[in-house]
Amino acid sequence: MALSRLSSRSNGITRPLSAAFSRFLSADTTPITIETSLPFTAHLCDPPSRSVESSSQELLTFFRTMALMRRMEIAADSLYKAKLIRGFCHLYDGQEAVAIGMEAAITKKDAIITAYRDHCIFLGRGGSLHEVFSELMGRQAGCSKGKGGSMHFYKKESSFYGGHGIVGAQVPLGCGIAFAQKYSKDEAVTFALYGDGAANQGQLFEALNISALWDLPAILVCENNHYGMGTAEWRAAKSSSYYKRGDYVPGLKVDGMDAFAVKQACKFAKEHALKNGPIILEMDTYRYHGHSMSDPGSTYRTRDEISGVRQERDPIERIKKLVLSHDLATEKELKDMEKEIRKEVDDAIAKAKDCPMPEPSELFTNVYAKGFGTESFGPDRKEVKAALP
Amino acid sequence: MSAIIHGAGAATALSTFNPVDSKKLAAPCRTNLPARSKRYIVAGSDASKSFGSGLRASHSQKLIANAVATKTDTSATTGTGHELLLFEALQEGLEEEMDRDPHVCVMGEDVGHYGGSYKVTKGLADKFGDLRVLDTPICENAFTGMGIGAAMTGLRPVIEGMNMGFLLLAFNQISNNCGMLHYTSGGQFTIPVVIRGPGGVGRQLGAEHSQRLESYFQSIPGIQMVACSTPYNAKGLMKAAIRSENPVILFEHVLLYNLKEKIPDEEYICNLEEAEMVRPGEHITILTYSRMRYHVMQAAKTLVNKGYDPEVIDIRSLKPFDLYTIGNSVKKTHRVLIVEECMRTGGIGASLTAAINENFHDYLDAPVMCLSSQDVPTPYAGTLEEWTVVQPAQIVTAVEQLCQ
Numbered sequence: 001m002a003l004s005r006l007s008s009r010s011n012g013i014t015r016p017l018s019a020a021f022s023r024f025l026s027a028d029t030t031p032i033t034i035e036t037s038l039p040f041t042a043h044l045c046d047p048p049s050r051s052v053e054s055s056s057q058e059l060l061t062f063f064r065t066m067a068l069m070r071r072m073e074i075a076a077d078s079l080y081k082a083k084l085i086r087g088f089c090h091l092y093d094g095q096e097a098v099a100i101g102m103e104a105a106i107t108k109k110d111a112i113i114t115a116y117r118d119h120c121i122f123l124g125r126g127g128s129l130h131e132v133f134s135e136l137m138g139r140q141a142g143c144s145k146g147k148g149g150s151m152h153f154y155k156k157e158s159s160f161y162g163g164h165g166i167v168g169a170q171v172p173l174g175c176g177i178a179f180a181q182k183y184s185k186d187e188a189v190t191f192a193l194y195g196d197g198a199a200n201q202g203q204l205f206e207a208l209n210i211s212a213l214w215d216l217p218a219i220l221v222c223e224n225n226h227y228g229m230g231t232a233e234w235r236a237a238k239s240s241s242y243y244k245r246g247d248y249v250p251g252l253k254v255d256g257m258d259a260f261a262v263k264q265a266c267k268f269a270k271e272h273a274l275k276n277g278p279i280i281l282e283m284d285t286y287r288y289h290g291h292s293m294s295d296p297g298s299t300y301r302t303r304d305e306i307s308g309v310r311q312e313r314d315p316i317e318r319i320k321k322l323v324l325s326h327d328l329a330t331e332k333e334l335k336d337m338e339k340e341i342r343k344e345v346d347d348a349i350a351k352a353k354d355c356p357m358p359e360p361s362e363l364f365t366n367v368y369a370k371g372f373g374t375e376s377f378g379p380d381r382k383e384v385k386a387a388l389p
Numbered sequence: 390m391s392a393i394i395h396g397a398g399a400a401t402a403l404s405t406f407n408p409v410d411s412k413k414l415a416a417p418c419r420t421n422l423p424a425r426s427k428r429y430i431v432a433g434s435d436a437s438k439s440f441g442s443g444l445r446a447s448h449s450q451k452l453i454a455n456a457v458a459t460k461t462d463t464s465a466t467t468g469t470g471h472e473l474l475l476f477e478a479l480q481e482g483l484e485e486e487m488d489r490d491p492h493v494c495v496m497g498e499d500v501g502h503y504g505g506s507y508k509v510t511k512g513l514a515d516k517f518g519d520l521r522v523l524d525t526p527i528c529e530n531a532f533t534g535m536g537i538g539a540a541m542t543g544l545r546p547v548i549e550g551m552n553m554g555f556l557l558l559a560f561n562q563i564s565n566n567c568g569m570l571h572y573t574s575g576g577q578f579t580i581p582v583v584i585r586g587p588g589g590v591g592r593q594l595g596a597e598h599s600q601r602l603e604s605y606f607q608s609i610p611g612i613q614m615v616a617c618s619t620p621y622n623a624k625g626l627m628k629a630a631i632r633s634e635n636p637v638i639l640f641e642h643v644l645l646y647n648l649k650e651k652i653p654d655e656e657y658i659c660n661l662e663e664a665e666m667v668r669p670g671e672h673i674t675i676l677t678y679s680r681m682r683y684h685v686m687q688a689a690k691t692l693v694n695k696g697y698d699p700e701v702i703d704i705r706s707l708k709p710f711d712l713y714t715i716g717n718s719v720k721k722t723h724r725v726l727i728v729e730e731c732m733r734t735g736g737i738g739a740s741l742t743a744a745i746n747e748n749f750h751d752y753l754d755a756p757v758m759c760l761s762s763q764d765v766p767t768p769y770a771g772t773l774e775e776w777t778v779v780q781p782a783q784i785v786t787a788v789e790q791l792c793q
Contacts (some may be wrong), residue, residue, distance in 0.1 A: 111542075113538075142575070143575065144573055144574050144575035144577070145575035145576070146575075147572060147573060147575055148573040148574060148575060149573075152573040152574065154573075154574040154575075154577050154578065155577075156574075156577040156578060161538070161541055161578075162570075162573075162574065163573075163574070164565075164566070165565065166561055166565050169534060169561055169562060169565065169566060171534075172530065172531040172532070172533070172534025172535050172537075172538065172562065173534050173535070173537055173538035173541070173562075173566060174538060175531070175534075175535050175538065176534060176535030176536060176537060176538025176539040176540075176541075177538045177539065177541065177542055179535055179538070179539050179544075180538070180539040180542040180543070180544045181542070182520075183494070183520060183539070183544060184542075184543075184544075202530070203528070203530045203531045203534065206526070206528030206530060206531030206532075207528075207531040207534065207535065209526055209528070209531075210525060210526060210528065210531060210532065210535065213526070214523075365576070366571050366572045366575060366576040367571070367572055367610055367611050368571070368611065368613070368635045369571060369576075369579040369581075369634035369635050370634075
């Protein structure tokens with residue numbers, strides 16, 4: 001029921017739910033219909049309706065999880081500045097609605113694959129805060145045992161395929177996963193996420209061609225935050241209608257700051273892909289931070305623009321307004337929830353900081369899979385042993 | 390069906406095998422996978438038996454006068470064997486694996502209806518259908534990526550590059566995703582792909598179609614590379630590569646597809662990490678692989694007539710090197726000549742020279758010599774092309790020089 005759904009979403013967050021919040025769970029499951037803020041723009045297909053079915057639980061869950069994601073990213077920002085996270089750290093704050101909306105429309109059998117801005121999607125797929133912070137700080141308890149880092153989060157059991165550093169390369173991988181789903185008759189789809197910058201990669205079009213040719217259940221999602229690192233989309237792409245770029249492949253343009261629009265679009269896309277093959281979704285979204293922590297984010301856009309988007313289109317504010325207008329919680333309760341989330345994140349960080357670094361022997365593990373019984377030996381092996389499966 | 394691994398070494402290999410009673414293997418998460426019985430084969434590397442103090446004695450009894458090793462011992466076990474060409478051997482191996490495991494699929498350009506540009510996949514599309522033998526459009530980057538993505542979920546694609554050189558377009562996928570995903574995901578995903586295709590210098594195919602990609606791929610961590618050279622090891626390596634959980638790049642050679650040989654009827658596989666002893670000898674170790682094996686064997690005929698006794702090892706496993714077999718040979722002969730088709734700079738020979746010097750320096754009586762192709766794009770003109778690769782005459786000269 002609602003409780004199990006909530007705990008599955010916040011998997012690994014071991015704190016008991018606050019009294020204030022658990023009150024809502026016993027609240028009614030009455031459905032609420034919400035209108036998306038903007039209509040969908042469609043290419044070669046009929047856009048879905050603007051009315052989205054939801055419920056009070058879902059609204060509150062959306063709020064809580066998005067606030068958690070936001071808090072996590074801000075905390076990662078401070079950790080990076082404290083030099084506990086090194087290398088590259090790409091933050092997702094501002095774009096949470098895409099992760100949340102997508103999760104609400106699909107199951108854990110459907111696969112998601114994305115590039116390096118993957119912290120929140122990992123969380124949405126069932127990852128825990130502890131795993132996130134441990135991996136970011138390179139500790140043993142991280143989801144990739146500390147060997148992957150910020151750009152390499154994976155969760156096989158929830159069909160989250162990462163986490164890739166080279167943008168664009170994940171789209172053929174995603175189409176391959178869709179191919180495997182079709183091959184094994186899984187009735188599941190794959191969402192391959194990429195940005196407006198990566199949308200200009202040739203391999204996307206190659207993969208799209210094959211997916212359309214072979215009718216693969218692949219959904220290509222362009223998270224258009226209008227900047228490819230420092231290059232605005234109008235300076236990188238002749239045509240910035242990314243949803244139309246599929247040409248013969250249908251597309252849908254969605255307001256990516258509205259979690260319900262994303263949910264509706266993903267549901268629509270899943271149904272479409274299972275029947276008709278690939279579809280492109282363009283999520284019109286925005287990131288508040290720069291491209292990564294080494295990018296201030298203000299050299300190629302004005303601070304007014306950032307604060308303007310934050311005031312008018314912030315996804316969490318939107319949900320907050322909906323929650324308040326439907327009388328699902330009071331301002332104070334929401335503030336308490338946020339305080340609780342803050343504490344949760346701080347606890348997870350403290351726990352991750354205590355976690356040890358990987359053992360030196362871990363340097364050499366997982367380079368090869370020791371399958372099939374044969375092992376590679378150095379100069380002093382005595383016998384070659386093989387087990388035939 | 391019983392399967393046998395033949396240890397490396399044509400002359401002495403005697404595989405003892407102890408079949409374990411069939412143990413049901415837990416099927417992977419996909420549905421409809423038949424449970425397979427497990428058999429354990431222990432094949433002692435022939436070096437373990439024949440090397441050591443008993444070496445001289447045993448060897449003088451079996452002095453091999455002919456240059457090319459006789460294959461009589463290997464098919465002594467059962468049946469008469471059947472004769473086929475190398476590309477047919479590859480096809481047989483592929484077909485057997487596809488029969489055995491429904492997760493194996495083939496993707497590449499013209500592999501399906503056309504039957505494969507070198508006929509390796511001929512007839513497979515008719516037998517297994519379009520979903521398992523996939524004709525891709527010309528987009529190496531994308532279909533290699535797709536194969537890797539499919540492998541992440543548990544399928545076992547065999548990705549064919551029509552010519553190895555075309556796989557340069559897929560270098561990103563092979564290096565970053567294929568090689569590294571097992572590591573960066575902390576072991577969550579394995580990538581059981583086989584990437585195969587013909588490479589090497591052919592007959593006046595031009596510079597771009599005569600590339601030797603083993604030198605470019607050899608640094609990628611996480612992949613294994615093997616090179617086949619005979620129908621026997623082609624089939625064995627193909628089967629082993631498909632069954633391996635690691636990504637394996639199988640290098641074939643354009644000019645070797647029509648080699649004919651008799652191979653056993655029963656099922657067998659070759660060890661991916663083991664080198665093959667082609668001709669045991671005393672005076673010098675010649676390490677080679679793929680097409681150069683035949684140039685070496687031709688030179689060996691001349692050398693035997695001149696009184697030399699070269700030991701020829703087909704290293705087969707390009708990554709990782711089989712330093713055990715190689716090391717034992719070096720300890721015996723104290724002289725090494727590497728004959729390869731890669732270019733001098735950064736080729737397999739260069740890495741092998743470094744590895745031998747590092748590990749076996751004390752056993753060497755002479756510096757390791759490496760004969761490689763010239764550092765030039767392969768020219769079209771026949772005479773020039775001949776001079777880019779190593780010829781038997783050069784091998785003979787090199788051996789004479791080393792054995793002074």
